Amino acid sequence: MQNIGIVFGCFIPMHKGHESLIKRALLENDRLILAVCGYQADRGKDFLDFATRFKIVTEMFQDDPRVIVIKIDDKKLGLDGTFTHENWVLWGNELFEQAGISPDSAHFNWYTGEPSYIDKLGKIYPDHTFNLVDRAVIRVSGTEIRNNPTIHADDINEAFRNYLEETGMLK
DSSP states (O other): OOEEEEEEEOOTTOBHHHHHHHHHHHHHOSEEEEEEEEOTTSTTTTTSOHHHHHHHHHHHTTTOTTEEEEEEEHHHHTOOSOOOHHHHHHHHHHHHHHHTOOTTSSEEEEEESOHHHHHHHHHHOTTSEEEEOOGGGOSSOHHHHHHOTTTTGGGBOHHHHHHHHHTTSOO
């Protein structure tokens, strides 16, 4: 049976912590579903809007046939930002539908730094494996990076950093 990793995030911007999740998932699995989450007017709209984040991530992995990059638009799904069981079910259904893969067609390994995500998703997908990754890989949050990208430039993924430099968001 094939092993498929799952990494998801808003990537506002993608940083070293996200990179470590993705690298680990690629090392431990045959394929990877990489989900860019959010919506066009979310908290990243003034820094890196949803469409731009999805475009950058898609371009980063366009030459790797093992990676399936998908977009999960929370507003299109009608999600309201709460982490209810019902919302996670809708979100999970969308993830597998966008990837074109059934949630019982392989062995799935999820990677996250959020224990609460494991708790919620583990109830929906009890046969999947959930990996809590040490958040100490990066000692700065996405919010801190957005608030002062110049100070935290070395923590930003190279493709995202290049975009921010090109657009003048990072000086």
